[in-house]
Amino acid sequence: MPIAIKMPALSPTMEEGTLSKWLVKVGDKVSSGDIMAEIETDKATMEFEAVDEGTIVSIDVSEGSEGVKVGTVIATIAGEDEDAGAAAPAAKAAPAAKAEPAAVTKAEAAPAPVAKAEPAPAAKPVAVEAAGDRVIASPLAKRIAADRGIDLAAVKGTGPGGRIVKVDVEGAEPGAAPVAVTAPAAAATPAPTAPKAAVPVAAPAEIPDFGIPYEASKLNNVRKTIARRLTEAKQTVPHIYLTVDIQLDALLKLRGQLNKALEPQGVKLSVNDLVIKALAKALVQVPKCNVSFAGTELRTYSRADISVAVAAPSGLITPIIVDAGNKSVSAIATEMKALAGKAREGKLQPHEYQGGTASLSNLGMFGIKQFDAVINPPQGMILAVGAGEQRPYVIDGALAVATVMSVTGSFDHRAIDGADGAELMQALKVLIENPLGLVA
Known part of the structure; x- marks a missing residue:
């Protein structure tokens, strides 16, 4: 069975990275420990080592690609005892098979389809996973919460599927207890809105073009x-x-x-x-x-x-x-x-x-x-x-x-x-x- 190589989290704060350079190509054989690529994280450019052994059958993210999310399939390898030719079509078919659950997730996240009775059975497994006892939060939100002593169980997520994101944690009070979840919605709403005014301050203002010659270069991670x-x-x-x-x-x-x-x-x-x-x-x-x-x-x-x-x-x-x-x-x-x-x-x-x-x-x-x-x-x-x-x-x-x-x-x-x-x-x-x- 083909093995999917995913974008790794090379630092605790990494949510996405830039695939700077591939050091292998389709058809190359790799062993555990071989350097496959150079990835630019939020801290430095690091080498990515192979964990599994096999033959590269597809490279799904081209070098130079920016904003590649952690967990994205970037390449596929065929195992030692597997036919590389047969593994390649199977690897390409995998993303299509994953398209349906993604659509279900979007439908479940939208307010309107929730009220419909027919799609409810298909949406339930997704809802259980996103809104169960486990708190869903981005790595950055978790780090900010840990630094400020915020209980994530008391924070209402505004991200996809109720995911807690950075802005939600910035709007929470340090040391908030889970009891806050039981408060009426009207009372809970002001908590995140107060600091939201400070968020735009971090965003740089657009610089007018004064006709001065300049050269623009993209910011690295x-x-x-x-x-x-x-x-x-x-x-x-x-x-x-x-x-x-x-x-x-x-x-x-x-x-x-x-x-x-x-x-x-x-x-x-x-x-x-x-x-x-x-x-x-x-x-x-x-x-x-x-x-x-x-x-x-x-x-x-x-x-x-x-x-x-x-x-x-x-x-x-x-x-x-x-x-x-x-x-x-x-x-x-x-x-x-x-x-x-x-x-x-x-x-x-x-x-x-x-x-x-x-x-x-x-x-x-x-x-x-x-x-x-x-x-x-x-x-x-x-x-x-x-x-x-x-x-x-x-x-x-x-x-x-x-x-x-x-x-x-x-x-x-x-x-x-x-x-x-x-x-x-x-x-x-x-x-x-x-x-x-x-x-x-």
């Missing part, structure tokens, strides 16, 4: 995700910004000594590697800042996983140094170099960029003195690192010249108070200005 998530972050997360100046001379001296010692191993530390270590240790020292706001609860993490912003051709992505506080600076440098290379090539795996308890963004190499970064939800903070530069600085009561770096912490004020954020910034300053603690 990564850029779309960046636009959506950063807009949500600025609209829903109350940011508070705290800036501190840090003297770098002792850190630079130690870095030079360490690089000389590590040269035989081929390891070269950057200032960024040492700042990653310092931020992780500071978060462990001040756990009140190593948190996530989750609607009805505050999650305090027992280790510091640092997401580090990397500029890739497809857009910004944040590979993670897991448990950075307990890793040596040489291990952080080696791991960061490998992750940054994979990020620029679009080869990061989901576990390498999903998660993290705090983020770090460094624009010092561009000469940027100071900036404010946008928090990456559900994380509670991000550190923006500026350039180290020679400045007048008071040392032991006397004016001198020192290498100084300005860093700014952006904090989620729902989860982190100003005093707690200030304590973290103070701990970070002490660690960087007394850097032996980073290698102890």
Whole structure:
């Protein structure tokens, strides 16, 4: 029997993707583990491996196709003991057989046919599946509900067949209990309508054509995700910004000594590697800042996983140094170099960029003195690192010249108070200005 190859969900938030490139063609034999295609998700371009063995008998989605929904059949293979020629017609006949249930679903979803008696027997199985005890919701709606502490059983879906979609969850109150379902329809209606006014704000206004020459290029999935998530972050997360100046001379001296010692191993530390270590240790020292706001609860993490912003051709992505506080600076440098290379090539795996308890963004190499970064939800903070530069600085009561770096912490004020954020910034300053603690 032909085996249908479906569009995979290569990340928890992926609902659709772009089939960038096919690496196989009709007639090719594939084995488990063979790379079949490159798929652009909402995070990166990833390789899709074959799970089954057999011969490619049809490719149903051409390369370059955008917006391919997860679960869509993209190719068909014939098993090892199956005749590829016979499997091809069967594979093409499969979509026609699925057309009737799709039509039934549409008919059941429309209000008018529900009242008719004759089609009722055919529609019942679909209705049971869509409106049973199981809550039907999109992956994005589930993620937003989990972040905000919303009970999906209390949310009325407005999508096809009663499916709960993003706008339904955005209109629900955090911590809503299933009891709300029993409330009269008139009382339940205002809940989703109140926030709906904020939804159009996220949609960019149409730009008039002023006659200025320009070149338009389509947004890739990564850029779309960046636009959506950063807009949500600025609209829903109350940011508070705290800036501190840090003297770098002792850190630079130690870095030079360490690089000389590590040269035989081929390891070269950057200032960024040492700042990653310092931020992780500071978060462990001040756990009140190593948190996530989750609607009805505050999650305090027992280790510091640092997401580090990397500029890739497809857009910004944040590979993670897991448990950075307990890793040596040489291990952080080696791991960061490998992750940054994979990020620029679009080869990061989901576990390498999903998660993290705090983020770090460094624009010092561009000469940027100071900036404010946008928090990456559900994380509670991000550190923006500026350039180290020679400045007048008071040392032991006397004016001198020192290498100084300005860093700014952006904090989620729902989860982190100003005093707690200030304590973290103070701990970070002490660690960087007394850097032996980073290698102890």
